[in-house]
Amino acid sequence: MGRSRVRILLAGEPRAEVDSHARDLLTQGFEARRVESLSAGSAGKQDIVVVAGKYQPSVHAPARIADLVGPLKSRAILFLSDMDPQSFSVFEQAGFSFINVTTDMSVKSLVGLIAQVDPHAVYQASKTAALRTSVSNGIADAVADLFGRLRANPVAPPLEESARQRRAMDELIGKSPMSVWMDLIQNYHDGTAQHCALVSGYTLAFARALGAGELQTGRLFDAAFFHDVGKAMTPLEVLDKPGALDPDEWEIMKRHVVHGYDILSRDPHTSGEIARVARDHHEYLDGSGYPRGLRAGDIDDITRIITICDIFAALTEKRAYKPPKPTEEAYSILLSMAGTKLDPDLVRVFEKVVAESDGGQRPVKSAA
Structure with a gap:
């Protein structure tokens, strides 16, 4: 029987710094989370406790930390910045074995300490990270292949393509926090593949937040996965321009919604709702969107949902010409x-997706 996964429990202040360490570990494949306290029964015998943050003598007294970590003292890591050499000695004399003795507060340094505590935990994490990377690359490669085929022959793709992608994304998101999944997809080199994968993943998470059933979730995912197929007809020099589009280029870019509708309308499996979402996902409630300037009553719920996911993905994705915006800012x-422009009730529910995308750690402002 194999060993159960080792959890990395992080405690300390400032909260933002500890949250950052937790997210870094999640990206490396560890099961990590920040904890407010280590109450009885909250930590297992195999868990590792990391006391992180900025060293404060009044807060980080050896006796106090010993009380905090309890029976896990032998599996406790002190990952504190600004600790002086004399304090290192005090902690060593108090029986703490794993202390960051450098000024390097990177995830690499923290993983090195975890390896000293439990090498198998690092092995488990590396396997998890490799699997995630393999699945995420498969997702993005499949989207890139789809657009390559569409550019050569703009024929509506089989609906089975979205079903395969949905299974792959369910697997990836099911095994990874949204924040980790987002980091994996953001590192993909093809901008269109990256964007479509992000929108599709956010849509899966949004469907879950909305309490959608299997059938409704499938409809939402299909619409999200195919929403930008019209970009196959947009010149690459416009799609990949490393800067702002000029007015003529912007007009060319906006045509992708019409191209998408035309492509998807050629097949009865995608000609209805999926084609309409591809055409209308840039329409806004106040009539300021394109291509038809629809107003609230003319925009259905599924389009409103995809529009929110599309905007959030565009804001948070990494591109050669812009860094990703933090989830709270987006x-x-x-x-x-x-x-x-957007449905306020849906934006309010989307807060749950935002929290998941930020590792479930930071609170976000609710829609009024």
């Missing part, structure tokens, strides 16, 4: 659009 932009 959600603040959605909030500013709620009620005028």
